[in-house]
Amino acid sequence: MIRRSMARRMITGLVGACAVAAATIGAGHAAADEVVVGQVGMQCFSLNPNIIDLPSNAGVTVQRRQGENTFTLWGDSKSFFLYTSDTRVVVTQLSNGATHTYYAHSYHTLGDNSGYRIDDIPGRGKVKITINAVNHGLLTLRAPECSGVTDLQ
Template identity: 25%
Template sequence: MSVSRKSVVSVGVAALAGMVSLGAGTASAADSALVNMSCIGLSPNVVDVPYSAQVIMSQYGLPPGVASFTVHTGASIWGGYGTTPTLTWTNTATGASGSVTGFSPMSSMFGSGSTVYFMNLPTGSGNVRIDLSVVNTGLIPVPPVNCSGNIDLA
């Protein structure tokens, strides 16, 4: 099955529109879900669209209490900078927690943004708080983008 660039961009635009209109909240247990959080900040490029990110959770084929997370960003007009997301999770019932960090170059508006995968994290079942802190490095230093949300996991 092939996915066209137009399909990827359309899905990204729809996800970004949904993300911008919603604040922090809680999602329910499902095999895959968007973590309800608003992640918008400055781009390190002088003139650019704001940096934006969304976190997608997946438990497809995983045992209960284990989840994978994808941090996906919108594209930059110019690209040319790096994005370093740190995802911290805390199970609100058990107190179990962990943190993972990744890196991806940011593509220009002709690309599809950047994607960082965090696979098979032992979050435990129940309500899990997701904290995302993103450091973007480029032309101008900018403050980190920080956002949080909760999701219910099987």
């Protein structure tokens, strides 16, 4: 009995120590993965170039990882029928006026891998994002210009 009791205590202590270690490691990992997320132009809809389909949405989601001075943005408009977009994204850092322009060609479907993603955009704080697109489907249609400011502190 004494040996079993001692073995149980050792196992309980080992399990407790592992739980504390896992919680500590998990907390450190979570802090490193904190992100700042913003959305721009999400209410900017236009006619889908396939006419009888879901409206085209020019909005983007913006994400910056804690401590980094770059961010990522992505946009996707879902569609029952395939169409493509030629998109120009202008990013202006409001604190210093620095402007960067990016171009993306993307495909829109109902799938998860449609749309575009632009990584490693320099900037932090208040950022103005302006989106222009030409959509190609049954018709070729210029989407309205959409813009907005997000704060990536």
